[in-house]
Amino acid sequence: MTAFPHSADRAPAPVRAEALEALLTERGLVNAAAIDGLINRFVNDVGPMNGAQVVAKAWVDPEYRERLLTDGTAAVGELGFSGPQGEHIVVVENDDTTHNVVVCTLCSCYPWPLLGLPPNWYKDPAYRARIVREPRVLLSEMGLDLGDDVDITVRDSSAENRYFVLPKRPDGTEDMSEEELAGLVTREAMVGVARVSAP
Amino acid sequence: MDGIHDMGGMHGWGTVVIDPDEQVFSTEWHGKAFALGAMAGGLSGTNLDAFRHSLERLHPLDYLGDGYYGRWLACAELLLVDSGVLPPGAVDARAQNILGNETEEPDDVELNKPDYERGGAGSLREIDAEPRFAVGDAVRVKDMHVRGHTRMPAYIRGRAGVVTAHRPAAVLPDATAHFTGEEPQHVYTVSFESTELWGPDAERATNNVDCFESYLEARS
Numbered sequence: 490m491t492a493f494p495h496s497a498d499r500a501p502a503p504v505r506a507e508a509l510e511a512l513l514t515e516r517g518l519v520n521a522a523a524i525d526g527l528i529n530r531f532v533n534d535v536g537p538m539n540g541a542q543v544v545a546k547a548w549v550d551p552e553y554r555e556r557l558l559t560d561g562t563a564a565v566g567e568l569g570f571s572g573p574q575g576e577h578i579v580v581v582e583n584d585d586t587t588h589n590v591v592v593c594t595l596c597s598c599y600p601w602p603l604l605g606l607p608p609n610w611y612k613d614p615a616y617r618a619r620i621v622r623e624p625r626v627l628l629s630e631m632g633l634d635l636g637d638d639v640d641i642t643v644r645d646s647s648a649e650n651r652y653f654v655l656p657k658r659p660d661g662t663e664d665m666s667e668e669e670l671a672g673l674v675t676r677e678a679m680v681g682v683a684r685v686s687a688p
Numbered sequence: 689m690d691g692i693h694d695m696g697g698m699h700g701w702g703t704v705v706i707d708p709d710e711q712v713f714s715t716e717w718h719g720k721a722f723a724l725g726a727m728a729g730g731l732s733g734t735n736l737d738a739f740r741h742s743l744e745r746l747h748p749l750d751y752l753g754d755g756y757y758g759r760w761l762a763c764a765e766l767l768l769v770d771s772g773v774l775p776p777g778a779v780d781a782r783a784q785n786i787l788g789n790e791t792e793e794p795d796d797v798e799l800n801k802p803d804y805e806r807g808g809a810g811s812l813r814e815i816d817a818e819p820r821f822a823v824g825d826a827v828r829v830k831d832m833h834v835r836g837h838t839r840m841p842a843y844i845r846g847r848a849g850v851v852t853a854h855r856p857a858a859v860l861p862d863a864t865a866h867f868t869g870e871e872p873q874h875v876y877t878v879s880f881e882s883t884e885l886w887g888p889d890a891e892r893a894t895n896n897v898d899c900f901e902s903y904l905e906a907r908s
Contacts, residue, residue, distance in 0.1 A: 505783050531712055576810050592696075594696030595695075610706045618701045641893040647840070647899070
């Protein structure tokens with residue numbers, strides 16, 4: 490194994506990123522178009538709007554909801570969502586008395602095809618450390634107060650299964666279209682640190 | 689390995705704040721670090737598990753110091769140097785030259801990519817072995833102390849739980865990360881009562897953790 494120098498003795502990270510890109514570009518191993526393509530894909534094309542589409546469809550189509558809960562990978566594939574960090578998608582449903590919340594304590598595994606890259610709060614050591622040990626307290630600090638009658642299940646993404654939360658459809662949204670419903674669904678609700686509210 | 693990455697249950701980190709206006713990449717180099725990190729596995733001839741293990745190999749201060757994308761950047765460099773794609777010290781020397789401190793850059797070294805066979809793309813595998821456990825089985829996580837890569841978080845070590853789901857078989861990260869083979873295994877979701885993990889005063893909750901078959905033993 491390579492001995493690795495400590496960053497205290499090294500140039501700042503932005504400069505090292507520039508240096509690494511230059512060294513690989515000179516060797517013909519990467520190019521700006523490939524790097525920008527990957528960045529643009531995760532900035533523009535893959536993000537929580539994908540997962541929101543899945544949730545809204547499950548809310549209006551009971552048969553789709555059933556397929557989603559039975560075989561998440563196939564059901565999200567029907568909408569065109571697949572790829573790295575989505576090899577096996579498991580969908581779990583939240584309601585008034587059952588609450589699932591997802592974490593990766595060992596790194597920051599996350600269902601990329603449905604939610605894009607993880608947000609800072611999901612990668613925060615405080616989240617990774619505390620959600621498995623004091624979920625009710627931490628969720629409350631994050632703005633979600635769950636009553637004592639709610640059973641909490643914390644799901645640690647320690648293997649290649651990627652968990653996706655199907656939140657409860659809020660009351661008062663009976664007249665909304667699938668597209669309007671998708672607009673209500675937040676990333677936080679699909680990880681289980683929030684509920685979806687009616688507008 | 690028992691390292692800074694294994695954060696489940698640690699005290700002392702403070703609270704968590706959600707920023708609703710957060711950008712995917714809050715600064716330009718984060719995007720570059722992500723892209724270079726994502727490409728590093730292929731360029732170095734390694735794999736996803738080796739990438740995750742490279743995160744664990746960082747000095748704890750480096751693991752934390754430049755945040756998530758700082759880790760990706762450091763790991764891209766680590767895997768590329770491991771494989772001889774870049775010589776040791778190349779990034780540091782180039783960075784100093786970019787900063788205007790004239791520095792001699794090291795010569796290229798011989799390629800040293802890992803020599804191993806993959807059984808297919810991705811991590812999931814079809815296997816013939818019968819699953820050792822079934823839903824409802826009482827199990828205990830083995831008292832394993834792994835020096836290298838493992839996906840057994842320390843907070844479940846030695847703890848008693850119940851199998852609640854049988855998941856698709858997957859390559860064993862403990863082997864794949866070190867290029868010794870794939871050793872694909874059944875994977876189970878195991879449920880633990882919070883009091884089993886965190887003591888009698890724990891909050892009422894259930895902790896579900898995905899475990900490779902070799903992490904588990906039957907419990908009567």
